[in-house]
Amino acid sequence: MKKIINNPESFVDETMAGIHYAYGDRITFLNGDNRILIKNTPTPEGKVGIVTAGGSGHLPVFLGYVGQGMIDGCAVGNVFASPSASKMASMIEACDYGSGVLCLYGNYGGDNLNFDMATEEVEFSDIKTATIRVKDDVASSPKESAGKRRGVAGMVYAFKIAGAAAENMLDLEGVTRVTEKALQNIRTMGVALTPCIVPEVGKPTFTIEEDQMEIGMGIHGEPGIHTGKLKTADEIVDIMMEIIMGDIELSEGDEVSIMVNGLGATPLEEQLICYRRIHEILDAKGISSYMPHIGEFATSMEMSGVSITLFKLDDELKELLSQPASTPFYTNHNK
């Protein structure tokens, strides 16, 4: 296990200490609990709170997006494990600025269960909540059962849209409506080349042979839809784009934002080579692109591979995507 760590048991605590030391001027632990991070900058009374939660091991998801213009709070669990319902409830209470809280998170069993309990719990404190489960991974279930899909990198676009809508002082119904619209327009698919290692386990929890790749693999190593010999970048992109574009209606004149997300160990050069192919495929169909997101947005520690996310824009979504944001790992400035 070639990791730069101290011991597996302290992996999450020490990561959180790093976050705290580095960005403590704008994010803080709620009541000193190092598994609940909230924004530390002024928030207007009446703004809808946006919160998320999930397991560790996916940075910058989720913590890296706590900040101005994105999310207000985040609870994290151990690596690939949901935080508890009570931590989620404390976070929701801390992020209620008087107009309710949107719980926006990936569609995973543990997170669903715990958030359901947490939102019930805060009802007793008269906090209004809404829930959106992100289900952008087209490989995780066929279109007929899209409700079972997992949430992956497209979640970052959802944080951006919800955060911007909340900054614009939309009410909880308004923020929820536009975030749901965004997610109807977001599709992701990934390919993995190498596995990742959960520190406490100490060895890969699955294997991918030396000359193989797995298309559609989840960010915790959930099985994909095709395992086969490693293909070229263009062939891989073509396979993924065909599936994504079969799942969402896109036609000439449409505009999308393209996210190419490295899963942890894939060089930026390779991500750009993939971006190039995606751009060419869309361009040939008369589909233009806006505000690319290329880099590591949602990872699986040292997993090698990429995911592609398409986000179809309309005027409202484009405006919200363009609004400034400033968080430890997502900053946009003038576009």
Place this chain on the structure above:
Amino acid sequence: MKKIINNPESFVDETMAGIHYAYGDRITFLNGDNRILIKNTPTPEGKVGIVTAGGSGHLPVFLGYVGQGMIDGCAVGNVFASPSASKMASMIEACDYGSGVLCLYGNYGGDNLNFDMATEEVEFSDIKTATIRVKDDVASSPKESAGKRRGVAGMVYAFKIAGAAAENMLDLEGVTRVTEKALQNIRTMGVALTPCIVPEVGKPTFTIEEDQMEIGMGIHGEPGIHTGKLKTADEIVDIMMEIIMGDIELSEGDEVSIMVNGLGATPLEEQLICYRRIHEILDAKGISSYMPHIGEFATSMEMSGVSITLFKLDDELKELLSQPASTPFYTNHNK
């Protein structure tokens, strides 16, 4: 070789096509030459131009920093190979806005030679230039021969300072002075856990055994100062910090910016664990930190490892570091 590429020969061209498609609204190829990238946004007449150049394979270095508040132009060669003097000369000419151009690049033989020829060549066009070679890697030569040191991740801080000084309309002497002062205050050291693969070679150009690490290795795989069994994160940081702090004077009350740079395949979690230890070491000595830089700033494709850079600040440097910048891979906003 597990890379998401098409063929090794087109690696750089296709990476550049990706850059062009993604960020063509603000950066452009000079005269259609896909190895020379210049800023495409309005530049005030009389601003000092800041340019760099070097081999490919280190993204976001160098291309990712072309933009407002950092560098104006960048020429790139093949993987780990310098671009030609004539391309550098064309770039310098394009980035002269009437007040001369600072050539700011890493201290490597090919780049030095070609930039020397290029700056001689542009003299015939009456373009004034200044040259600064970045030599921040303390492991690459002892202090007595610090002039032989290589330039690594500290270069990014130098781009930021030079770019901000130029935006403030300092003249060429002024920009050069403050950038040299910054570099006197910058030290870097790295550790590698796994090698990288030059696409055209197709196999690692060096090896690091399964349980080994190499401290002080360069970003092209230049030999380090210590090869040994992989240690814990804290032990690794302690070794590197002792060497860095033996090379630069730091005392109680000083303020630094800390960069923890992933070399390509190291998870952000591990970078934060290292940041935590660096912060604690400095904090114990009464040294405070400002504006952390944690992420991938200067890489070696899929190399696993991290580098630590300390940048000692004074009021002038802190102000310049804080100024806004907006480039494809470096954006800061409000601090």
